[in-house]
Amino acid sequence: MQLWAIILDGFREALDRKIFWVLIGLSTMIALAMISISFEEDKITFFFGMADAETGRFNPLSALGRSNVVGLVVYFLLDALLAWVGIVLMVVATAGMFPNFLRHGGVDVVLSKPITRSRLFLYKYLAGLVFVFVQAGYFVVMTFLVMGLRWGVWSPGYLLAAPLLVLLFSYIFCISVLVGVKTRSTVAAVLLTVGAWMLSAMVTQAPQMFEVMPSLKNNTRIYTAIRVLSWIPPKTADFPYVAAKWAGAGTSSDVLPMDFAKTPGGPSSDDLRRAKEIELRELEKNPFYSIGSSLLFEAVILLLAMRTFVRRDY
């Protein structure tokens, strides 16, 4: 009863935020824009045929091409748009949740209820995820339906991107909660969370330096330190590969136009080949390593935040 009450309250709080409706509006616009796209044997048409582009290396109507269509959505919509821009907006939208909750006079009544502080904290945390659950669910279901109904590409595995997005957000949200509980400041929560997120993305991607500078591998200390450090933060950069793997899509390189390497100032063929190799290795990784180690990080951060929440006087 108490869990449901707090979740429902979180949902009501989410509905009250303008940014919630802005994101729903954006998702709807993206879905509508997707409806205007159609695939032919060797090209993609936009705005109901008003413009088109050659697909080059893949035939969207073939079996392989269908997986590439899913790849397009995963890499260019889910990853580039929702998993970055969307999540930054969601961090902004939810950062005030705990500082507002901890306001004097606001938290007093709730703390006087027959619920332990640790349980209250966890329920409130889950309520914070309701916001992103609704957003991610809406976006994924809408795009899933467009892919199926408009393009004839049904990929049930793609639906797993919704809980995956919630997971991805939860890795970052826990930092926001920790900062919010410690400082009771929304601004600090936003800035430090985004900062920590960027830092963790850099640290987890650091081992890729060895691809560019293989000589670094010879220095055992640096190699070990980077390997160990890269294991600690949440693996937010793994998101598109796990989503693509579960949706049955290939690498992002598969969906690039054939003459992409010839673009002036663009990457060379070697660069693209190396990027593809890295992507393939990422796709081969066990998703549960990424999720498990990230959840461990999240659990530690949440325990720290909970400890502060439980021990504080209000």
Add this chain to the structure above:
Amino acid sequence: MVAITEMTNWAVDLIDVRKTYGKAIQALRGVNIQVGRGEIFGLLGPNGAGKSTLVKIMMTVVRPTQALGTILGRPLGHRGKLAATGYLPENHSFPGYLTGAKLLDYYAALSKVPRSVRGPRAGELLERLGLSRWGSTRIDKYSKGMLQRLGIAQALMNEPELVVLDEPTDGLDPVGRRDVRNLLLDLKQRGNTVFLNSHLLSELEMVCDRVSILVNGLVARQGTLSELTERTVEYEITCVSDVASLAGKLLRLGATVAGPVVTLPGHDIAKVNEAVDCLRSANVAIHAITPKRVGLEDILVEAMGGQDAKPSATPPTSPPAARPAGPHGDS
């Protein structure tokens, strides 16, 4: 300890409650307070005395440095007893995105009130507190007085045995204050215990059975209102005409004369009788004899160590109509 205290009939039995903030600030220095079941109990004290800290410790909002005792027969923080307690904090701030009815439903759900009970009870309380027309309005549209009424309503949603109200009349107009007073008396009539923290002494005097005065983190005075205020500090004899001609005789009794009013300090009834005899022998008609008792304000000032504890200008307890001369003022 628990077994013994469970047998007592105190709704609130606080023993040696201490709270130190940081290393130096002692907000509470060993508070002992007992509140009987069915009482309206008032907690008063100057700013910074530790009243709100004590209330917050009772409601588990603040963690005590040390605290023994019970609430409704169970140790402080007992979840079952928190479910049977209603609380209105001072300067509360409710989420503006909820409507009045939804807020009541939310807090009642946290108190584990069954869903089937919540709706009707919310309606009943909104009605009782004059908010029935506002139940479906967002809280951020409420005035301060309405918010206070809503706060009181949420404290009653779980039909609590004990209601802890921190400044319940804050922000209310005189009519609202009267309504809250009536509500408190109604709660008492139903057998509920009310623990009231208010800086409005007149409010407390009107409804409380017992009060406790907290000064510098310690209980300075505690008792029933009559116990605390029974001391008569002076008698005032109001005559129908000026008695300046008798001033010399009256001064010998220690009285002061100001026009038709003779004031006798202390509570020596024999001197009052002598003064009345003196006045009557000069054929002076006496309008009223009023014993002046100390008020809560005087007691509070006294407890704070103030030197200016003077009788409060309480209205005479005798009827204003002319009374026959005699020494027997109402007490």
